[in-house]
Amino acid sequence: MEMKQINDLREIQLKIEELTHAYVQCIDDNRLEEWPEFFTEDCLYQIISRENDERNFPASLIYCDSKGMLKDRITAHRQANIFEAHVYRHIVSSIRITSHENDTYTVHSNYAVFQTRVNGNSEVYNVGKYIDKVIFEDDQPKFKEKKVIYDTLVIPTLLVTPI
Amino acid sequence: MEMKQINDLREIQLKIEELTHAYVQCIDDNRLEEWPEFFTEDCLYQIISRENDERNFPASLIYCDSKGMLKDRITAHRQANIFEAHVYRHIVSSIRITSHENDTYTVHSNYAVFQTRVNGNSEVYNVGKYIDKVIFEDDQPKFKEKKVIYDTLVIPTLLVTPI
Amino acid sequence: MEMKQINDLREIQLKIEELTHAYVQCIDDNRLEEWPEFFTEDCLYQIISRENDERNFPASLIYCDSKGMLKDRITAHRQANIFEAHVYRHIVSSIRITSHENDTYTVHSNYAVFQTRVNGNSEVYNVGKYIDKVIFEDDQPKFKEKKVIYDTLVIPTLLVTPI
Numbered sequence A, B, C: 001m002e003m004k005q006i007n008d009l010r011e012i013q014l015k016i017e018e019l020t021h022a023y024v025q026c027i028d029d030n031r032l033e034e035w036p037e038f039f040t041e042d043c044l045y046q047i048i049s050r051e052n053d054e055r056n057f058p059a060s061l062i063y064c065d066s067k068g069m070l071k072d073r074i075t076a077h078r079q080a081n082i083f084e085a086h087v088y089r090h091i092v093s094s095i096r097i098t099s100h101e102n103d104t105y106t107v108h109s110n111y112a113v114f115q116t117r118v119n120g121n122s123e124v125y126n127v128g129k130y131i132d133k134v135i136f137e138d139d140q141p142k143f144k145e146k147k148v149i150y151d152t153l154v155i156p157t158l159l160v161t162p163i
Helices: A003-028 A032-038 A050-054 A067-080 B003-028 B032-038 B050-054 B067-080 C003-028 C032-038 C050-054 C067-080
Strands: A039-049 A062-064 A086-101 A104-117 A122-137 A140-150 B039-049 B062-064 B086-101 B104-117 B122-137 B140-150 C039-049 C062-064 C086-101 C104-117 C122-137 C140-150
Touching (some): A003 A104, A003 A122, A003 A140, A003 C003, A032 A039, A050 A140, A062 A067, B003 B104, B003 B122, B003 C104, B039 B050, B104 C122, C003 C032, C003 C140, C039 C067, C062 C067
Antiparallel strands (some): A104 A122, B039 B062, B086 B104
């Protein structure tokens, strides 16, 4: 490969890492109103169990297929949550571009989310992997798809904050 | 941006990542005498709860504003700790330069620290975020400021090892 | 250092990170048959407690010194495991090249593995560090040595999946 191509690929890798980091810090800082902006207008955000994903069962905990739905979700979340009972902390690792087709990059990564409740204890809340499809709009990476495939089956289904 | 500028910025990003990695491995390897060397002479190291930080309450668990104080802290820690009762393991992710002014880079990252006690069990000890100010001295990155903002409120206050 | 040398070193760093990421995702996806391919033919894979490693006690939980042994291990694991009772999720951070001699790079990193059991709960399974020796075969990085030094002493010794 030419040096320029390698540099371009590395630049894309680093931009996608930056996207992922900014994404989780946005959630952890509870700036949820900014969260939909990480996605393209016409997007897919899905939270699905590892079991269902492996068996190709479509049943998801969350399934949003437009940025509008993501915004609605946050509005509902804010109205339903009377007080801030929990805080979250994401750790993401192993962000890898596994393939790319035209301008779409498929990216795999592992995550662990820790929850700290009002009693001050931090616990493993949810672990799993992200499978993302990233495109660049005006040189800015965006999630065209973000599939959250969780290992942890014990998850409160009522009011899930984004993962 | 010019290719050279991009390369310079990437180089700085990678050096700051390396600084952070070396920092946590120093603590995890219990080489605490080397720990102050990650800081500038005139520095700030602070461990503060998320709650206090968000409300601008100054009360911190630890507040050291010089490298001398960091060294004193380690000396005290070594003398007070009669035996090594716990070991620590840091996982850091999402190291991002969020801004830079003159030669000072502001860097955000997330961390999780696991503690393994003498019974051999590993547990989530503390999770939170770092907000660092990094400068370069003779091409070596150093922490001018390291603010540890923890989510986990249940933390033994008596003898805190660095986080 | 010349720009080219810096670029070469960065390229090596990124390739070693990619190797580590692909390695853990292979285990987490339960594609264990592919796992030995991350190693050279003549290799060392060792899982040893932090205590034994620090005291230079040789007793290891796992000690395999060829790719053939790694393959045997997976075969045994598959035959002994009648059903998939657990899934694993690795988080790796702080991947650092700490030295290199000729074509061998010594790499340190921290890991945390979470286990999700059939009841759906995710727990901290094992934390520790990797000390790896990486060489390049036809431009592909491989583990010549992978030493898993674990903090967590409570670990089922009967059927350890690779860490």
